[in-house]
Amino acid sequence: MTITTDSLRWIKSSYSENGGVCVEWAPAYASATGVVPVRDSKQSTGPVLMVSAAAFAGLVDFARGAEL
Template identity: 70%
Template sequence: MTTEPFNWIKSSYSGNGGQCVEWAPGHASATGVVPVRDSKRPGGPALMVSADAFAGLVTLAQSVEL
């Protein structure tokens, strides 16, 4: 599956150690489904999650101390 048609944004919670997560907010606002991918594999698959599930992931990321 190609993920190129989306406009990807890197998460502000991605560290500099190569652990980078990207999401496509334009697709999310249009469909309610949030594409999430590993930025190191831009041609790889994307995980498609509901907006509610994505909100839960964001809440979890914000609660973790690095």
């Protein structure tokens, strides 16, 4: 599947280091499709990882419980 992600509204992770080590995701696209686009916030024109809503929820749960 090929989509254009240029027009998506991206939200940056609320947990981010000063060095900018964080991810962005597009919640409106995720709500409409059940697929969550995720990308590196430093490379907005770079690759986009498309994951299921369940996989993204698992990632968020893991990150919340991890000592980062």
